[in-house]
Amino acid sequence: MFSLIPIQPLQSDKKPHYNPPVDVLRMDKIHTVVSGNKWFKLSGYLREAKEKQYSTIATFGGAYSNHIVATACAANLQGLNSMGIIRGERPDVLSHTLQNALNYGMDLYFVSRAQYRDKTAVQQLTDPLGKYYWIPEGGYGQVGAAGIRDMLKGIPLWEYTHLVTAVGTGTTMAGLIQGTLPYQRVIGIPVLNNDQCILSEIEALLTKADFAKKYEILTGYSFGGYAKKTQSLLDFMNQTYQTVKLPLDFVYTAKAFYGLSDYLQSAELARDSKILFLHTGGLQGNLSLPEGALCY
Structure with a gap:
């Protein structure tokens, strides 16, 4: 169903633009929607769901999920x-x-939001007879993490010292930790204001052996919270595209790449x-921005 995941070295003038070099796993390119x-x-x-012969999938998310x-x-x-359970009252314009x-x-x-x-309780209200197959919000869980772990088998993982x-x-980060090699470090950059709990959510999906691996959370890059943005973030997105031809979305990847850029300047590597930076998709979210906000 999906092709191999391309890897984009970030270069300018045919040389690595960053020191140390940064490659991007362009997961956004595997499908136009399920990217x-x-x-x-x-x-x-x-x-x-299909093995258990369910006919309906149900899950949770926000307006920009x-x-x-x-x-x-x-x-x-x-x-x-x-069926999607959507957080918040129905807006006049979707x-x-x-x-x-x-x-x-x-x-x-x-x-x-309270409900x-x-x-x-929401599941019981909307599916009292248990006829739907429920997927946790964001695909959270061992099943979702296993999918990310298995994805790593299809890339030259051994080439990299850091995965970002x-x-x-936290499901993707948990899957990365599960699948990485002993010398590698996984860096996660939260895009929500959940710094206090996200590490425990990630570690709930790990085994005892995984706890010995190298991983960390970089905080301070939510730009106000989930799906929030500032002009400085939009400016950064445009600058990144103009420099290394990497399109980012304002909900997830722009915030993470902003954090990585700071990390490269401050860390002693x-x-x-x-x-290896994971482009986790979501470019369709940029359609909600005013026309002309981005140069791509």
Whole structure:
């Protein structure tokens, strides 16, 4: 269904632009909608749903959730129905993300933020007979992490000393930690204001052996919280594209790459270090920006 994941060395004038060199795993290129890390987190859940003969997939997300639209599209491709529980009251105008989810046949069910926090109660309200297959928000869980871990088998992982990713639910970072080699370090950069709890969420998906691996969280790059942005972030996105031709989305990858850029300037890294940055997709989220905000 999906092609091999291309790797983009970040260069200017045909030389590495960053020191140490940075490559980007262009997961955003594997599919126009189920892009980035989404397919790898969803594939195990979808396979289990079909094996257990469910006809409807249900999950959770916000108005700008890449997970919501990816689930809608993936379910459609698999011949399954889908329902999304959306955080917050229904707006007068749907985001591009939610409109796309509707276009892929997803039923949207809006709940208040207070209701959203009690997902068990929401499941009982919307699926009292247990007929739906429920995927956790963001694909969180062992199944989602396993998909990311297995994805690493298809790339030249051994070339890199550091792997860097944006962090939402922490599932992708957990999968990276599970799949990395002993000498590698995984760096996660949260895009939500959840610095106090995200590490415990990640570690809940790890084994005892994983705890011996090298990993860390870099905080301070949420730019106000999930799907929040500033002009300085948009300026950074334009500058990055103009310099190394890397398109970023303002919800996830721009914040993570901003954090990585700071890290490269402040960290004392060995001369033989080489960075792999995961482009986790989500470029469709940029459609919600005013026309002309980005140069790509």
